[in-house]
Amino acid sequence: MSARFAHQVVWITGASSGIGAALARAFSREGALLILSARRADRLEALREELGRPDEVLVLPLDVADPRAIDEAAQQALAWRGQLDVLVNNAGVSQRSLVEETSMDTLRQVMEVNFFGAVQLTGCVLPSMIAAGRGHVVNISSVAGYVSTPLRSAYAASKHALRAYSDSLRAEVSGRGLWVTVICPGYIRTEISKAALRGDGTPKGEHDQAILSGLDPELAARRMVDGIRHRRRELSVGGRETWAIAIQRFFPGIVALLLPRTSPE
Numbered sequence: 486m487s488a489r490f491a492h493q494v495v496w497i498t499g500a501s502s503g504i505g506a507a508l509a510r511a512f513s514r515e516g517a518l519l520i521l522s523a524r525r526a527d528r529l530e531a532l533r534e535e536l537g538r539p540d541e542v543l544v545l546p547l548d549v550a551d552p553r554a555i556d557e558a559a560q561q562a563l564a565w566r567g568q569l570d571v572l573v574n575n576a577g578v579s580q581r582s583l584v585e586e587t588s589m590d591t592l593r594q595v596m597e598v599n600f601f602g603a604v605q606l607t608g609c610v611l612p613s614m615i616a617a618g619r620g621h622v623v624n625i626s627s628v629a630g631y632v633s634t635p636l637r638s639a640y641a642a643s644k645h646a647l648r649a650y651s652d653s654l655r656a657e658v659s660g661r662g663l664w665v666t667v668i669c670p671g672y673i674r675t676e677i678s679k680a681a682l683r684g685d686g687t688p689k690g691e692h693d694q695a696i697l698s699g700l701d702p703e704l705a706a707r708r709m710v711d712g713i714r715h716r717r718r719e720l721s722v723g724g725r726e727t728w729a730i731a732i733q734r735f736f737p738g739i740v741a742l743l744l745p746r747t748s749p750e
């Protein structure tokens with residue numbers, strides 16, 4: 486077994502399914518000590534068992550939309566091995582609703598989970614990383630962090646915000662032994678579209694076709710871990726849909742022309 490993250494403590498939020506669970510497997514293969522967080526503790530326990538290194542995995546249930554719980558979880562995470570090397574802010578929820586059908590509660594919930602949760606968690610662990618003179622914050626944004634498609638106004642806003650925050654953070658901490666990586670997945674085959682919120686806050690309940698035909702999460706996670714190991718500033722992972730980032734950057738007019746003609750689910 487290669488052990489490129491041996492003795493390193495890696496905290497992954499949203500580890501109960503999809504990309505987060507796949508990241509846990511990929512980091513485990515690299516020898517990392519893992520802290521696994523999400524709301525569904527049973528799934529985290531099952532993953533811990535599956536990984537077969539129970540002493541090297543801490544299950545730390547957490548709702549990242551609960552500010553008080555975040556503070557408490559961060560204390561426990563930092564106390565576990567007395568260090569935190571990598572924080573992966575991966576927990577996320579998507580949205581499938583028109584702007585005029587999206588309640589403020591739903592919009593706030595998406596921002597709480599995808600943006601404020603990640604920001605608060607980062608703030609909790611940053612002082613210890615700065616004091617140690619090392620640490621890596623990995624924020625999972627999205628292609629939607631560049632390209633705001635229909636039915637995803639709150640989601641795209643949260644992912645743009647997370648990317649913007651990460652860029653400021655990187656500029657502040659670079660040169661102090663800290664690294665910040667932003668990952669922008671395209672379509673990855675996970676539960677993201679099934680769990681996506683409709684305008685009234687209820688889950689959509691079924692998968693999008695694009696997500697069902699997306700990249701295998703285990704393969705995506707391997708690419709992500711490679712990017713993290715190489716301390717990439719930013720990386721996109723997915724299929725051709727990730728080209729949208731470059732097209733948006735260099736030809737925004739084309740994207741604006743095409744988006745109203747797409748028929749997102």
Ligand SMILES: NC(=O)c1ccc[n+]([C@@H]2O[C@H](COP(=O)([O-])OP(=O)(O)OC[C@H]3O[C@@H](n4cnc5c(N)ncnc54)[C@H](OP(=O)(O)O)[C@@H]3O)[C@@H](O)[C@H]2O)c1
Binds near residue numbers: 499524
């Ligand atoms: N799949 C894609 O195509 C895609 C594309 C771009 C970006 N992303 C991003 O990738 C990340 C992972 O998503 P995924 O695709 O793996 O979807 P997923 O299978 O639905 O996983 C989402 C994870 O987030 C956790 N989560 C949701 N709300 C939470 C909360 N309030 N507190 C704590 N954990 C919470 C879920 O766990 P619990 O329900 O147990 O809490 C679950 O583990 C997200 O940030 C997503 O926006 C995914």
